[in-house]
Amino acid sequence: MLTSVLVVAAWVLQRWTQPLTYFAAAAERLGTDIHSPPLSENGPLEVRTAAKAFNRMQDRVRRLVEDRIALAAAIAHDLGTPITRLRLRAEEIGDAEIREPILQDLQQMRRMVSATLGFARLDFTAxxxxxxxxxxxxxxxxxxxxxxxxxxxxxxxxxxxxxxxxxxxxxxxxxxxxxxxxxxxxxxxxxxxxxxxxxxxxxxxxxxxxxxxxxxxxxxxxxxxxxxxxxxxxxxxxxxxxxxxxxxxxxxxxxxxxxxxxxxxxxxxxxxxxxxxxxxxxxxx
CATH class of the missing domain: 3.30.565.10 (Histidine kinase-like ATPase, C-terminal domain)
Structure with missing residues (x-):
């Protein structure tokens, strides 16, 4: 009798703790891949509720990251035009001692903008x-x-x-x-x-x-x-x-x-x- 009770108890415990293992695995996977597939919303009511909440959270995180990447990329891209205009105007300066430092600074700004654009587009999760x-x-x-x-x-x-x-x-x-x-x-x-x-x-x-x-x-x-x-x-x-x-x-x-x-x-x-x-x-x- 006792053995039967223990077997049933172990089965029930395993059935209720197994979802926690998959929640933990899903959380770890989300940390390295915001495009990871959503959890299946099956099982007991409590598990379905938790899975739905997790999937909503994952979707919000994904949209937040994508929006910030898009914003950073847009800013970096838009800065390229005024930098080009400044460079063209600086090239018309006759005094080389004034012109060259300005051109060097603008070149450094262009490299930084290019690096920022590349960083914003960085998507290792794909x-x-x-x-x-x-x-x-x-x-x-x-x-x-x-x-x-x-x-x-x-x-x-x-x-x-x-x-x-x-x-x-x-x-x-x-x-x-x-x-x-x-x-x-x-x-x-x-x-x-x-x-x-x-x-x-x-x-x-x-x-x-x-x-x-x-x-x-x-x-x-x-x-x-x-x-x-x-x-x-x-x-x-x-x-x-x-x-x-x-x-x-x-x-x-x-x-x-x-x-x-x-x-x-x-x-x-x-x-x-x-x-x-x-x-x-x-x-x-």
Missing amino acids: EPTEMLDVMSLVQRVADDLSDAGAEVAVNGPKRLPVRSKPVAVQRALTNIVENAVKYGNRARINVTERAGGVEITVDDEGPGIPEALQAEIFEPFRRLPHSTGEATEGTGLGLTVARSLIRGLGGDITVANRAAGGLRVTISLPSFGETHLREWAAQIS
Whole structure:
């Protein structure tokens, strides 16, 4: 009798807790893909009510993100016209000492607007996850930069397969390694397998960054002074984009000064598991 009661109790408990597992999986998936399919609104009344609320929330989040992306893209696009007019007028200035600094500032503004437009259009959520060899991807990034004259070394296992989004990972890593080469002369990439994913460190031989300023390097358009005391060139969006991509993949990026000198950027990248939300209806119906 007791055994029968326990079996029934276990079945009831499993039936009522299983939906929580799929709610948790759906929430995790929403964090990396705002276009993920809605939950099936089947099952007991309480589950249907919760699923409907979750789907409404997901739709609001999606529309909010899309509206903000569209607004940022529109602003960046509209700024291009007045910048062009200013450049044409500046080119008519006869005094080169006045004209050239103005043209340089306008060129920098154009680069920033172009970078902002690209950032606003960044949509890593549309890329499907797939199995990829991290080592091959890292080596490809290193080879591309080496072909351009950079000094990049790679260390890690021969193969390291994970499930992720290759285009997003490659773009983030490229931004980070380019930054290391630009400000730290050369880059050393080390790849290590971790539980549930992979860790990639990028070391440079530059001056490092004061600890109080390290969080600022991820802020949009933030360009820290170089060792000369002058602001470095660039739009200040490379690391912002990299962190957005990696966080969108469920990982993170941190920075720290190395004891031997230079800066270390650490990428923690999880391996996506398969979220079978299609089983939702079968489990709770």
